[in-house]
Amino acid sequence: MSTHSFVAHFLKQNNYLETLKAFEKEHGSPISTETGHDESLDQIIQDRVSFSKDFEISDLSLNDANQAIVDQELPNWSTPYPSTKYKLKEVTGLTISAAIVTDKVIASSNDGSISIYDYEGNRLSRKERFLGGVVAKSVVSVGKNDVLIVGMNGNIYLCRLEGDELVKLFDLALHKGLVVDCGYAEVNQNRYFVTIGWDKMVKLVKISKDKIEEIATYKSTLAGTCIGVCGYNGSVIVVLGRTESTLLDVLALENSENNVPEMVPVYKISLNDAEFMANGFTPRCISIAQGKTKPLIAVATSQEPFMRVIIVSLSKEAIESKDNKVRRGQILTNTNSMAPQDKFSQPLICWRQPHASGVWAFGEDGIIRCLDVKKQQVVAAIDGHKGRVKCVAMGTKMVTFGADKKAYRWTEN
DSSP: OOHHHHHHHHHHHTTOHHHHHHHHHHHTSOOOOOOSSSSOHHHHHHHHHHHHHHOOTTOOOOOHHHHHHHHHHOOOOOSSOOOEEEEOTTOOSOEEEEEEETTEEEEEETTSOEEEEOTTOOEEEEETTTBTTBOEEEEEEOSSSEEEEEETTSEEEEEEEETTEEEEEEEEEOOSSOEEEEEEEEETTEEEEEEEETTSEEEEEEEOSSOEEEEEEEEOSSOEEEEEEEEETTEEEEEEEETTOSEEEEEEEEEOTTSOEEEEEEEEEESOOSSOOSOSOOEEEEEEEEOSSSEEEEEEEOOSSEEEEEEEOOOHHHHHHOOOEEEOSOEEEEEEEEEEOOTTOOOEEEEOTTTTOSEEEEOTTSEEEEEETTTTEEEEEEEOOSSOEEEEEESSSEEEEETTSOEEEEEOO
């Protein structure tokens, strides 16, 4: 992201071609007019002027509308909560991703195998090379007995748990390369799965009984870091975090003039109201829960030395405007998780189920921190793993897998 490129892009867009030539001549070399950013110089300046005019940095208190959301939608961390761990007996190797399906735990390993465990950790089945030698990056529960498995090759696989066996029903080549992140939601009794890949493509998939179908695509100008999907006012909404940006892109699923589904960028949420800057940190993990009336979006940031967890929601007016402008003053709470991290860390958070009564923050140090995001504080820290918590399976129970190659089921007693 070069200032010279923004100026060159501005000159080219406005047909100041002779001025552009003179600019390049004085610069001494050709200047790319591709900014790698979806905001033009005009938009950035307008946003900056608006920020200076309308936003007082000295007063970051919540407005009445946001305070009402905090009061009505965000519960405090409640007790009892899962804090006693039981080791799953037969888990071996490094688990990359896991999901809870009915009363089973389905886990993918770095050796390409898929294993099914009961809650005691007894291995009920294990399939070597389940995806033909491809390692499964993500395992996601997408219904009562259904699972979507995301392969490292960019393909996704719809599977069904039948007894103690996992059966493949359908597969779909989705991305040209690695899938960075994915999310799942049920909206209007329909099942949706969203992905962001290294190819910068956002893909929205609809899941039917025995098949999966790609229904909409969106090309991001920046590489994605995290993604989530939810329903709001009957619409399917995708929330995207990207590199080099403190903004969240909000996309809505709509029908085009030809009645073809498409993802439309409707507005952006600023995660950094304290100062006007584009890339002080980036969103790295998104977890979405349904509040009483609105979606609650928890965002883990890349900030050092401690991860912060920012809570935002969605604006009906901003979605309907479809102006794709930056909305500031959207932050409900901002909590220091006290989870240590550096530039190589991959933050991991999850809403506490089933009532979004706080956020779990899983640290690089193996500690599981309980965040009361209403009070904006850490209320408990649980000794979890020796080293990074690699992944978590969340459902009626919670199961964690660590870089120490151990797995624990957590209970309230």
